[in-house]
Amino acid sequence: MIDLDANATTPLSPQARAAITAAMAQELGNPSSLHARGQAARALLEQARKTVLTAVGGAGGKIVFTSGATEANALAWHGVLTAPWTPKPVRVVTSAIEHPSIGALVKALRLRGVEVVEVPVNSAGQLDVAAYAAALQQPTTLVSLMAVQNELGGIFPIAELAARAHAAGAIFHCDATQAPGRIALDLNALGVDLASLSAHKAGGPSGIGALWLRRGQRLQPLVAGHQEDGLRGGTENLLGAIGMAAAFALLPERLAAMPRLRQLRDQLWQGLQAAGPVARNGDVAPDLETGHVLNVAWAGVDGARLVRALDLEHVCVSSGAACASGTQEPSHVLLACGQTPMQARGGLRFSLGPQTTLAEIDHVVQLLPSLLARVRGPHLRQL
Ligand SMILES: Cc1ncc(COP(=O)(O)O)c(C=O)c1O
Structure with missing residues (x-):
């Protein structure tokens, strides 16, 4: 083949496979349990979180594990737009060439009467920066743009686009799913507020990803629950998180x-x-x-x-x-x-x-x- x-998707790296296999042999507890078995699982989860956070240059921020980048995108958008503290009406600026998981959010929001601007691109898939600047002339709640285009491999100038969004008073979300291991990714340096990640695009297992939040960035959860600092309810996918961390530790090699x-x-x-x-x-x-x-x-x-x-x-x-x-x-x-x-x-x-x-x-x-x-x-x- x-x-x-x-x-x-990418093949599971031998290191991710080994880390998952080793963890499976340990009869892991529930990270929320108070007993020693639960706390051992908690330690593994927090170690995985730290590894992912460091690998993407996100120190100081927060990694919320999700089922993948699709869910991370949804959490970012809903988490900002539906939060009770977010001024209404909300308005979103994104691009015309985002991943279908963003396209589905655009469609759903428009059905609910929310204004969403999709900034056009040129014939080679580069963002029309003048149209972007024009879109930011009106009060904007959230800007969401991808780092690396999945069909074309094009790179959006995220640092510059995030700076413009901030100057316009908007929160900036970056779908960085295709970036890890493909471009040097330093979320703090890029200046984004939220970033979506997925393990299976970089040698990790599918069904696990994360949303990164800049320090101080608040969100309304999509699924309520005490896990993930109240931002994503449900018993954590510990094996997935361990596999993601093992894969992301190898990003420099990729x-x-x-x-x-x-x-x-x-x-x-x-x-x-x-x-x-x-x-x-x-x-x-x-x-x-x-x-x-x-x-x-x-x-x-x-x-x-x-x-x-x-x-x-x-x-x-x-x-x-x-x-x-x-x-x-x-x-x-x-x-x-x-x-x-x-x-x-x-x-x-x-x-x-x-x-x-x-x-x-x-x-x-x-x-x-x-x-x-x-x-x-x-x-x-x-x-
Ligand atoms: C740019 C981009 N965003 C989001 C996703 C969705 O990722 P996941 O499979 O983790 O839900 C993909 C997957 O193809 C992608 O390429």
Whole structure:
């Protein structure tokens, strides 16, 4: 199996697997129990929290463990917008290319009559900064922007965007899910107030993530309960937290692999171009993207069809975001970049991980011409 779908999920790192396995052998207690077994579990949980906090440059702030970044995003938005101390009416500014978990929040809030501005992007997925500044002219409660775009690998200038939001009096939430191990992440230095994280994008298990809160940032919980300092009720996912911490302790190693991944990604791009005409989505200057993502399209080729053809050859890639890929919907990200629905169905995303090798890249480059010939054609009439 050749896994070129690291933005959908990453393999569990051996260290995370070992940490989880070792913890499972201990018959863990409930961290809320007063007895020794409970307190041993509490100690493990707090150690995991500290490791994650340090790994993302969040010292002084707070890590609230959640079921993943989707829940962290929801906790950030609802936690700010529904808090009794938040002045009403609320107003939100976000971008047109956020993850579908943010898109779902936008939809739900609009149904309730809340004003949500989605700032547009240019054809390469870069935020329209003038439109962002204009959106902040009106009183804004919350700004929510992602650090790294999951379909394109583009990086938003979060420090600058957060500073502008603060100047306008807004709270700044960053969906940083795709950032750890891909870019150097220092939440304190970025100046954000809230940040969403997920373990499974960086060698940890799925089903565990966190919301980071800057020191002093208050939130209304989504699920009431005494756990997680009253911010997220329910007995904690201790094994998940231990796995996340073990994975996040290795972020420097993942980051060190990024120049090699960029080289492999560039070789993939050169190989595909040599094989025939191909367009690249999200083509920006190297310092504005992570280097591990290649989003491409071939005229007359449906992305989902190509994903299935590659799957038969044991190669994993995505068309659009993984969460939306069962649906055949055109990518909302490529639509926001100004593409037609037909073009936006064509996008194919390769996302490389530390395990990716040159032999795998060469194999995919050799494979693609025959697959393209196979998937091109009659289905187009249906589009
Ligand atoms: C940018 C971004 N935000 C949020 C999520 C959701 O993360 P989780 O799977 O932990 O809910 C993803 C996952 O694809 C993502 O890429």
